[in-house]
Amino acid sequence: MIITKEKPLQEILGFLKPYKKVLVVGCDGCVQPPRSLRESERMASLIELARSSSGQPIQISATTVSRQCCAEGLQNQLNVEGYEALLSMACGVGVQVLNSVFPSIPTFPAQNTVFLGYEVKREGEMFENCRACGECMLGETGGICPVTRCAKGLMNGPCGGCVEGKCEVPAEIRNWKGEVVQTLKNDCAWYLIYQRLKELNRLDLFRKLRLPKNWGIAGYPRRM
Amino acid sequence: MKPFSHLMKAISEGKFVYTGELEPHRSLDLSEVESWARTLKEAGILAANVTDNPRSDSAISSLVASYLIQRNTGLETIYQLRTADRNRLALLSDVLGAAALGLKNILALTGDHTRTGTTPSSKPVFDLDSTGLIALIHRMVHEGKDLDGNEIKGPRPEINVGGAANPNMDPLEIEVLKLERKAEAGAEFFQTQVVFDVEVARRFLREIEHLKVPTLIGIFPPRSYGQAEFFDKYVPGVRVPRPFMEAFARFKEIGDKQKRSEKINEYNVEYFSSFIREVKREKACAGIHIMAVGYPEVIRPLMESVK
Numbered sequence: 001m002i003i004t005k006e007k008p009l010q011e012i013l014g015f016l017k018p019y020k021k022v023l024v025v026g027c028d029g030c031v032q033p034p035r036s037l038r039e040s041e042r043m044a045s046l047i048e049l050a051r052s053s054s055g056q057p058i059q060i061s062a063t064t065v066s067r068q069c070c071a072e073g074l075q076n077q078l079n080v081e082g083y084e085a086l087l088s089m090a091c092g093v094g095v096q097v098l099n100s101v102f103p104s105i106p107t108f109p110a111q112n113t114v115f116l117g118y119e120v121k122r123e124g125e126m127f128e129n130c131r132a133c134g135e136c137m138l139g140e141t142g143g144i145c146p147v148t149r150c151a152k153g154l155m156n157g158p159c160g161g162c163v164e165g166k167c168e169v170p171a172e173i174r175n176w177k178g179e180v181v182q183t184l185k186n187d188c189a190w191y192l193i194y195q196r197l198k199e200l201n202r203l204d205l206f207r208k209l210r211l212p213k214n215w216g217i218a219g220y221p222r223r224m
Numbered sequence: 225m226k227p228f229s230h231l232m233k234a235i236s237e238g239k240f241v242y243t244g245e246l247e248p249h250r251s252l253d254l255s256e257v258e259s260w261a262r263t264l265k266e267a268g269i270l271a272a273n274v275t276d277n278p279r280s281d282s283a284i285s286s287l288v289a290s291y292l293i294q295r296n297t298g299l300e301t302i303y304q305l306r307t308a309d310r311n312r313l314a315l316l317s318d319v320l321g322a323a324a325l326g327l328k329n330i331l332a333l334t335g336d337h338t339r340t341g342t343t344p345s346s347k348p349v350f351d352l353d354s355t356g357l358i359a360l361i362h363r364m365v366h367e368g369k370d371l372d373g374n375e376i377k378g379p380r381p382e383i384n385v386g387g388a389a390n391p392n393m394d395p396l397e398i399e400v401l402k403l404e405r406k407a408e409a410g411a412e413f414f415q416t417q418v419v420f421d422v423e424v425a426r427r428f429l430r431e432i433e434h435l436k437v438p439t440l441i442g443i444f445p446p447r448s449y450g451q452a453e454f455f456d457k458y459v460p461g462v463r464v465p466r467p468f469m470e471a472f473a474r475f476k477e478i479g480d481k482q483k484r485s486e487k488i489n490e491y492n493v494e495y496f497s498s499f500i501r502e503v504k505r506e507k508a509c510a511g512i513h514i515m516a517v518g519y520p521e522v523i524r525p526l527m528e529s530v531k
């Protein structure tokens with residue numbers, strides 16, 4: 001199970017400022033409290049109201065999917081044609097999957113992912129892409145999480161270890177004894193962030209100076 | 225910018241400066257690096273970096289080494305401090321400690337990941353990155369506070385903080401944007417990775433001119449063909465120009481050891497003095513950072529040839 005907390009509306013309005021046609025995407029999966037169609041519609045109407053009262057009207061609609069953490073499912077269930085940006089009501093995993101399935105438009109997070117539970121059943125390889133840091137920064141990083149996907153968790157990368165887009169720290173695949181059976185090159189998260197923000201014409205976000213993260217809110221064990 | 229160190233004073237007076245590099249090891253014994261420091265000082269090097277667990281290979285505290293070298297040899301040190309091994313409390317402690325010991329320069333680094341070094345079992349820190357550390361030191365020096373707003377009692381530390389830069393980054397745009405962040409955070413000088421190709425250095429210096437941060441270009445005169453080849457093949461992003469590699473390949477064939485090193489020294493002095501004369505013309509270039517670790521014979525003739 002994944003616990004999220006809604007971001008302040010001001011922060012969300014800031015993400016959506018340059019865009020006039022937006023789709024809010026809910027998730028019927030494990031996120032708690034529920035962030036499904038009803039919550040997405042409520043979010044859409046809050047944004048619509050705020051934008052029209054500030055004289056910058058927006059066309060915004062809401063939908064939901066069964067799970068934002070399944071790329072295949074998103075491809076089949078979601079049609080984003082005509083939208084300039086997506087706003088995800090799901091956890092940091094979902095925001096990143098939406099960004100990778102629909103790369104031509106940015107997906108912004110509406111939630112701070114507070115922590116992740118786990119599932120015992122596993123189908124195929126799994127990738128870690130959210131550590132539930134409690135202060136989601138995907139809105140500034142092109143929907144790619146540096147907290148989890150940068151080996152050093154840097155705020156202002158890439159570091160000097162990024163060569164031809166690859167990280168200085170390799171991915172080590174281990175067997176059940178813990179022995180390394182394969183060493184692969186990992187993508188440098190910050191290089192991916194740079195490429196994506198450049199494609200989206202948002203290098204202003206890449207350029208932004210980011211002060212160190214507040215780790216106080218991610219201290220474990222947590223409770224809600 | 226308020227210059228506290230000899231290095232920053234010289235730069236702000238418009239002097240073209242030279243810095244060197246010292247690498248203490250996993251040992252209490254600093255006699256070798258101190259003799260090195262004396263060689264650098266006699267050759268006219270203004271200050272030298274003291275490395276902090278370079279390549280994530282643990283070594284004696286760079287704070288202590290920076291202090292002892294500066295005290296025992298009179299060469300000003302640039303205390304390298306990496307965020308890989310310390311959180312923001314420990315970093316603040318060390319910055320205050322450095323100021324109390326009279327150190328005036330810090331080079332803020334992120335550092336290689338601990339998994340790539342000799343102690344991969346360690347838990348890495350990276351609470352801040354190099355840019356965050358620059359911001360912390362800037363705030364301590366100029367506002368007497370840490371990043372959470374906690375006040376420093378009594379006098380503020382008097383330290384000039386610098387950052388590393390990589391002219392070999394491809395695309396260079398990434399590096400320029402990164403350096404814009406570092407400048408905004410309060411970086412007062414930059415020292416670069418090794419550059420061999422004068423065109424690479426020139427292009428980089430022009431791209432960052434708008435930042436108005438004095439920049440020292442890093443060079444590394446190689447002592448042998450093997451070393452030159454190492455840079456060309458294995459150091460990320462570094463390209464050694466073909467004529468340079470060809471010359472070193474010819475030197476490799478010289479049987480007489482003495483004669484071979486004479487030729488190599490001669491070539492290095494000629495190549496790098498013309499390199500220096502070229503980059504010196506660029507507005508953003510405040511000096512040269514010579515990283516010829518373990519090759520003292522080249523420093524003095526090189527320094528004399530560019531006087």
Ligand code: SF4
Pocket residue numbers: 092093112113114129130131132133134135136137138145146147148
């Ligand atoms: S920044 Fe990363 S770790 Fe933090 S909530 Fe967002 S996706 Fe998760």
Ligand code: SF4
Pocket residue numbers: 149150151152153154157158159160161162163166167168169187188189190191337
């Ligand atoms: S190379 Fe990229 S992903 Fe790896 S530690 Fe550096 S910035 Fe992070």
